[in-house]
Amino acid sequence: DIQLTQSPSSLSASVGDRVTITCRVSQGISSYLNWYRQKPGTVPKLLIDSASNLQSEVPSRFSGGGSGTDFTLTISSLQPGDFATYYCQQYYTHPTFGQGTTVEI
Amino acid sequence: EVQLLESGGGLVQPGGSLRLSCAASGFSFSNYAMSWVRQAPGKGLEWVSKISDSGAITYYADSVTGRFTTSRDSSSSTLYLQMNSLGVEDTAVYYCAKHLKPGHGATSPSQFDYWGQGTLVTVSS
Numbered sequence: 035d036i037q038l039t040q041s042p043s044s045l046s047a048s049v050g051d052r053v054t055i056t057c058r059v060s061q062g063i064s065s066y067l068n069w070y071r072q073k074p075g076t077v078p079k080l081l082i083d084s085a086s087n088l089q090s091e092v093p094s095r096f097s098g099g100g101s102g103t104d105f106t107l108t109i110s111s112l113q114p115g116d117f118a119t120y121y122c123q124q125y126y127t128h129p130t131f132g133q134g135t136t137v138e139i
Numbered sequence: 140e141v142q143l144l145e146s147g148g149g150l151v152q153p154g155g156s157l158r159l160s161c162a163a164s165g166f167s168f169s170n171y172a173m174s175w176v177r178q179a180p181g182k183g184l185e186w187v188s189k190i191s192d193s194g195a196i197t198y199y200a201d202s203v204t205g206r207f208t209t210s211r212d213s214s215s216s217t218l219y220l221q222m223n224s225l226g227v228e229d230t231a232v233y234y235c236a237k238h239l240k241p242g243h244g245a246t247s248p249s250q251f252d253y254w255g256q257g258t259l260v261t262v263s264s
Contacts, residue, residue, distance in 0.1 A: 035201070066248070068250050068251075070184075070251075072184075077234060077254040077255070077256060077257060078184065078234075078251070078254055079254075080239070080250065080251060080252045083239060083250045084250075089252070121183065121184055123184070123186075123249075125248050125249040125250060128186065128189075128198060128200065128249075129174075129186040129189075129249040130186065131183055131184040131185065131186070132183070133183050134183045134184075
C-alpha cells in the first residue's frame with residue numbers, strides 16, 4: 035500500500051495565522067491527492083481534489099499544491115472554524131489516508 | 140440536496156456478522172461509484188471498499204478482503220456492506236461516501252464529496 039505521512043501531526047496556531055501542512059507519499063502519485071477537513075464530532079469534508087482543485091464553496095484561504103511525492107495544504111489566514119483535523123488521501127491506487135494533522139488553538 | 144443515511148450498526152460479538160445499509164437521495168445514485176470508509180474511535184480514516192456505478196466491480200482493503208462484501212440496489216438507491224467474521228479491530232464508525240465524479244465505471248477516482256453521518260459498529264464480547 036502507498037503510505038502517506040503528514041507533518042506535523044499537530045500544531046498550535048491562532049486566528050489569522052498562516053498554516054501549512056505537508057503530506058509526503060511513499061511513491062509518486064502524480065496529482066492524485068485530496069485534502070479533507072474533519073471538525074470534532076462531524077464527518078470529513080472534501081476541501082481540495084487533484085492536489086490543487088478547490089471545491090466549490092470552500093473559501094479561497096485554502097490552497098493545495100505539489101505533485102509526485104510531496105504535497106501541501108495551506109490556510110492563508112486561520113479562522114475559528116478551521117480548528118480541526120486535516121487528512122490527505124491518495125487515489126493513485128486503492129485509497130489510503132494520512133494519519134491526520136490536528137490544528138489546535 | 141444529497142443525503143446519505145447509514146443504518147445497521149450495533150454491538151456484535153467477535154466472529155459475528157452485521158449488515159450495514161446506506162440510503163442515498165438527492166442525486167442519480169446509479170451514476171456514481173460509492174465507497175465505505177471507517178474510523179476507529181479516536182483514530183484516522185481507513186478506506187474499506189468501493190463499488191462501481193453499475194455494481195459490477197468491487198474493491199476491498201486487504202484488511203477486510205474475504206470477510207466483507209459490498210453491494211448496491213439501484214431500484215432503492217441503497218448501498219450495503221455485509222460484514223462477516225468480525226474482529227475487535229473492526230470496531231469503528233462506518234461511513235458511506237459518494238464519489239465526486241459520475242461514471243468512470245471501475246476506474247472512478249476515489250474522491251469523496253458527500254459522507255453519511257456514520258454508523259457505529261462495536262465488536263466486543
